[in-house]
Amino acid sequence: KxxxxxxxxxxxxxxxxxxxxxxxxxxxxxxxxxxxxxxxxxxxxxxxxxxxxxxxxxxxxxxxxxxxxxxxxxxxxxxxxxxxxxxxxxxxxxxxxxxxxxxxxxxxxxxxxxxxxxxxxxxxxxxxxxxxxxxxxxxxxxxxxxxxxxxxxxxxxxxxxxxxxxxxxxxxxxxxxxxEKPVVENGVCFGDVIKNIARGSQVKPELLESIKSVMPSNYRFISLANVSNGSIDIEEGQQYITELPKALEKFVVPENSIVLSKMASSTFRSAVVNSDNDHSIIATGNLYIIEIDESKADPYYIQAFFDSIAGEAALSYASGGTAIKTISVEAVKSILIPLPPLEEQKVIAQKYQAALDEYAVLKRKMKKVLERKRTLLDSETNI
Known part of the structure; x- marks a missing residue:
């Protein structure tokens, strides 16, 4: 045979x-x-x-x-x-x-x-x-x-x-x-500065629908669609839920943690979650929750790296797949990141946060301009 x-x-x-x-x-x-x-x-x-x-x-x-x-x-x-x-x-x-x-x-x-x-x-x-x-x-x-x-x-x-x-x-x-291996001088494994990494909740859609709320509450959820350009956008619809079921408790994102997409839609998406104390944010869908050891690395510095050309290359290199790139937990941990002294990281982190703030202001202005453009005809005529 x-x-x-x-x-x-x-x-x-x-x-x-x-x-x-x-x-x-x-x-x-x-x-x-x-x-x-x-x-x-x-x-x-x-x-x-x-x-x-x-x-x-x-x-x-x-x-x-x-x-x-x-x-x-x-x-x-x-x-x-x-x-x-x-x-x-x-x-x-x-x-x-x-x-x-x-x-x-x-x-x-x-x-x-x-x-x-x-x-x-x-x-x-x-x-x-x-x-x-x-x-x-x-x-x-x-x-x-x-x-x-x-x-x-x-x-x-x-x-x-x-x-x-x-x-x-x-x-x-x-x-x-x-x-095409990215070259990172004096790089360290990302896993060395991670306190914990976990997959976001794969909650059943029917459960999420049953606890969604149109009224503000203490709990909000985010999915991949809410992560864009290094920031979390949950203004649209607010995405409140009425309660926090026990099954979702372990998916509450710790303050200053990074959420990173498991899949790439052209590129991998990531952002630092920095909510106010009145809300707990639950990560759902294809997101990793990454808690950073802040005695070693500043979360916003790490996010600045992921948002850079070098960071995009590092994530792409660590990923697998052809039509749709995906990245595993082990691959995330293995990414080499440049890690200067913490004080230098904080300087870069502050500048990155300033850029995010500027982006948020411009985004609000753009939203107002688009709304004015859309209603211009109604406001200027009796049609």
Missing amino acids: YPESYDKIFSNYPFGLRGSDLDECRHELQDHFGLDSSYISRCSSDWLFNAIIIRSLKETGKAVAIMTNGAAFNKPDMYMRQYFAENGYIEAVINLPPALFIETAIPTTMIVFSHNNTTIRLVNAENSFSKESRRLNTLSEDNIRFILDCLKNGGDNTIDVSMADMREHDYNLMASHYL
Whole structure:
């Protein structure tokens, strides 16, 4: 069933297969390779096909397969990437452009298998394509020559990654992850200045609807939609709730904590929550609640970093996903942040708060201007 006699293999297998039909394949591969059952049961079909390829490849052979980008970095496939990398099966990985296939526009990855590899050559070819039509890209002869040259000679779009580096980065096989790493001088792990980090409440919509209030109360909730441009906007509708159910108590945001979006809508959103003493704010939806150790870092300084170009790059680098970027708790903790002495942080923090105050004033003025513009005709005529 699994001949072990091929010198060369090419596989363009189907993407995203699911279902019990794969269970027999998982069990056979688990027994053959001695894989951990809990990990192979969660891995994508891409790595099941890849395992079959390795099983069918001669010791001196070479194989090429096309897989989804997600299989190159996602968490469920990390164990399989580890197994393949540590056993020297991966020779090279080429991250290809999107829309190369008629049936799907997703970007894909070409992976080259052979035996006894001690490093892995990663090539970022995501922007090396020719436009065939509005919805379809293609690889021209020049594009192919560029990719082959990267594989043979290296270059700016290429990096050779050791097993030690792979271990530090969850065996990520995306070239951009290593080539575009943000440089932070004298950086420290964000986790070193975090007192606590928790996910916002995934409260059921029907529960929230049942306790919403049109009248002011001591409790308000915020969701991702309320976090914008480094500030919390809860003026519209106020978002009051009549009571604080026990299930929501642990999601009250401590004063001066940062809320950070779990997903990026173009970029990740964040803001310092600084409410008055009359209100408790509950974070819901896809938000992290991050309580800062203020003996080490000023929350507004951290927010100023997240709001900067360098901060956006750091969050993007730590995230995963293609169509929609997401960031895990561990990835948040691993972000490198510049951390000058606390007094220097406070100077920057004060300037950032002043900028936020100015933004709030301008936003109120803009709201009045828009309202005046909208009602101008009514006020000037009898229509």
